[in-house]
Amino acid sequence: MIEERLTALEIKFSHQDFLVDELNKMVSDQQQLIDKLIKEIQNLKISIDGNAQSTRTLEDDVPPHY
Known part of the structure; x- marks a missing residue:
């Protein structure tokens, strides 16, 4: 009985x-994905900030008759 x-x-x-x-592996894989996504978001923020400074507006464009 005890043996069973x-x-x-x-x-x-x-x-x-x-x-x-298995759960530890899943958590580890998810953390790697989160880290990758954070880096992508940071790169996008840098890209957006860089483009925002160099973006031309309509006020910067001279009309063709000038």
């Missing part, structure tokens, strides 16, 4: 251990 319960607990532990490893 012990075996059942070992099986249950084995499944939980596998699940924890």
Whole structure:
């Protein structure tokens, strides 16, 4: 009886251990993706800031008859 319960607990532990490893991998993959997306957003902000300073407006354009 005790041996059967012990075996059942070992099986249950084995499944939980596998699940924890899989979840850790998922969290790690998601963190890598988050880090990549943060870098992309930072690059976009830099690009937008750079373009905002060099963007011409209609006020900067001289009409063709001048």
